[in-house]
Amino acid sequence: GAGVSQSPSNKVTEKGKDVELRCDPISGHTALYWYRQSLGQGLEFLIYFQGNSAPDKSGLPSDRFSAERTGGSVSTLTIQRTQQEDSAVYLCASSLSYSSYNEQFFGPGTRLTVL
Amino acid sequence: AQSVTQLDSHVSVSEGTPVLLRCNYSSSYSPSLFWYVQHPNKGLQLLLKYTSAATLVKGINGFEAEFKKSETSFHLTKPSAHMSDAAEYFCVVSDLGNAGNNRKLIWGLGTSLAVNP
Numbered sequence: 135g136a137g138v139s140q141s142p143s144n145k146v147t148e149k150g151k152d153v154e155l156r157c158d159p160i161s162g163h164t165a166l167y168w169y170r171q172s173l174g175q176g177l178e179f180l181i182y183f184q185g186n187s188a189p190d191k192s193g194l195p196s197d198r199f200s201a202e203r204t205g206g207s208v209s210t211l212t213i214q215r216t217q218q219e220d221s222a223v224y225l226c227a228s229s230l231s232y233s234s235y236n237e238q239f240f241g242p243g244t245r246l247t248v249l
Numbered sequence: 250a251q252s253v254t255q256l257d258s259h260v261s262v263s264e265g266t267p268v269l270l271r272c273n274y275s276s277s278y279s280p281s282l283f284w285y286v287q288h289p290n291k292g293l294q295l296l297l298k299y300t301s302a303a304t305l306v307k308g309i310n311g312f313e314a315e316f317k318k319s320e321t322s323f324h325l326t327k328p329s330a331h332m333s334d335a336a337e338y339f340c341v342v343s344d345l346g347n348a349g350n351n352r353k354l355i356w357g358l359g360t361s362l363a364v365n366p
Contacts, residue, residue, distance in 0.1 A: 241294040
């Protein structure tokens with residue numbers, strides 16, 4: 135079956151603009167995760183969804199970042215007034231449910247470059 | 250608070266020799282531990298996971314890891330490296346201490362494995 139897909143694969147934007155990143159999880163996966171991977175850094179956990187609910191938003195770097203998930207499926211991560219330090223690869227993953235035992239399946243990522 | 254330390258940022262081995270990628274963790278409770286691999290221009294893939302069953306965990310591509318509670322370690326090993334093993338490897342810990350919405354996966358910074366012919 136289809137894996138996790140993300141769009142766009144690459145996004146170049148100007149400082150101050152808003153961007154929207156999209157994630158399509160594997161069908162039937164109720165948990166969805168957003169991560170950020172900066173050059174030379176590990177993965178930084180941003181937020182997760184169980185269904186449409188995001189119980190823990192404390193990983194979001196600032197109030198310019200927001201995420202939503204509708205219908206228990208597609209999720210969008212929105213970054214308002216982008217800054218150069220937002221440049222990174224944004225990864226989405228999904229799993230059957232939010233549990234430590236469940237393997238997370240990752241999408242290919244969206245490479246964001248803020249000029 | 251839980252944390253993960255990958256002791257080597259870069260490891261270089263010759264093809265056919267053993268691989269050892271080191272990971273130490275800190276966790277207040279019984280952790281779940283994972284190793285993920287990221288090949289160039291490919292997505293992250295689960296190699297193996299420890300979830301309080303057998304302490305020696307076997308994964309894909311001949312990799313295995315041993316959970317040592319006394320040493321708080323979860324080192325990744327492979328007896329004989331292959332060229333295709335060259336990739337970035339991440340050690341991950343999930344703390345089960347706080348149920349519900351406070352559980353997070355904490356990722357190490359990664360170890361870049363180079364395999365020389």
